[in-house]
Amino acid sequence: MTDTPSRPQGVFCAALTPLDAALNPDHGAFAEHCHYLIAEGCDGIALLGTTGEANSFSTAERQALLETAVKAGIAPHRLLPGTGVVAIPETVALTRHALSLGVETIVMLPPFYYKGVTEDGLFAAYAAIVERIADPRLKVVLYHIPQMSAVPIPATVIERLLAAFPGTFVGIKDSSGDFANMEALAKRFPGFSVLAGADPLMLPLLRAGGAGCITATSNLVAADLAFVYRNHADPAKADAVEAAQARVVAARNRASRFAQMASLKAMTAQRTGNPGWERLRPPLLPLAAEERAALLAG
């Protein structure tokens, strides 16, 4: 792949995963959604993340979803699947599977069961994973989402990983919501892609040296986010950028009034006319009827 970028930059959608009536992944609707996101202007698709309910799927289900995206014709360099799970051998297996499909950039949670792990332990885990994969094509985007993983990734660990494995750790998805952390990482690690995990923060982060975003609301407003990304530095388009950003912020606020993933799915069901989109796998649940009505009336 001569056009594979060396590090992710742009707007990446943390794609939702549609489910069928048995709560299994709906591969047809998923392929359609991937094409929709690219057509809307996403630079790529960060499938199988938190928003994609990856941690509710088995290893086999995750692999099948990635295969569907590739078979549907999405260029492998546009696919950034999540492959980080609790057990190192399974993180290694999922990552090797992605590489076997030509998918070289993956988003990797730390092992997230044990809490209060030391920085040495966190470094050792990522090091063990990279050493076991042993593939020079591998490009890892770290996934910092302490409110969900409860295992933060400190800058000191990033520094050690960059030094120990040059060219392998290419960026971080920072979903902490802590803008000061994103700014500090962008400043401290030039050439390392700091990607905002919240849509409204992409624009300020781009101005602070960030590389783009991997976000949930881009399931709904990818075109606006892509416009902001491509034109934010053009003074002639300042008004249009501000207007697009305002729509991004409004969509994010709308989707955050009730449970976010259920809201995004309800809004996608409305957009596509496919009510099946509303399903989630437990412990996540669809919106209650009155929440759904309030959201979709808005």
Add this chain to the structure above:
Amino acid sequence: MTDTPSRPQGVFCAALTPLDAALNPDHGAFAEHCHYLIAEGCDGIALLGTTGEANSFSTAERQALLETAVKAGIAPHRLLPGTGVVAIPETVALTRHALSLGVETIVMLPPFYYKGVTEDGLFAAYAAIVERIADPRLKVVLYHIPQMSAVPIPATVIERLLAAFPGTFVGIKDSSGDFANMEALAKRFPGFSVLAGADPLMLPLLRAGGAGCITATSNLVAADLAFVYRNHADPAKADAVEAAQARVVAARNRASRFAQMASLKAMTAQRTGNPGWERLRPPLLPLAAEERAALLAG
């Protein structure tokens, strides 16, 4: 199995898992450890729990460890493996595998990636798991360890599960350290086994209607715990019970001075003369040299 108890009562060890030089499970040393624990007086072995590093092992590694315990001759009704993982299909697969070996009582974490899940969502997850397993032999011990899973199991959810699936949910391992919660559960759900997750709390919990314990320090002091369990209600043995309980508390305190699992492994290495016992899989790490020296000198 005519002697299968309908619900777990007694002292169950959250067994450590030894690793070989490549950090893979050492099956020979594991089988030996299982026999040691039974010989010391454990009523059973809660293998593949937090202390057993289960969440650092793949599905295949977990299944192989359980098979080793069965093949080593530990009676299946004495084995209480952990089978709860983040994705429902894999929890179902691990539990069915246990049932296929005649192991009917399992310890089940809730799906623990998504945080802040609703009680409806938590109930729906356990219900979906039990319905998919669809095996009347199944007996589930809920696993409440909010400091690690970050997904607590409230009494209201237990009540709903007991009502919806009579005979299936037979107990809870409460590792919260919150004795008031254990007492309240024992009072509210008679016939439901409330098992202390911390060794020193077994004795007071037995006096409050609890059923025993599933604990980490029992890797070291199973004989004392078993003595406390069997004799705590015998006034003639009050002094001996208090002495055994004091040794349990001392061992727990000693193992908690530094990282607990690494300490338990270092102490087991000392007991067995097998230094391989000190290994842990990242992100967990063995004790630093000076910690190890301080611990083992004590």
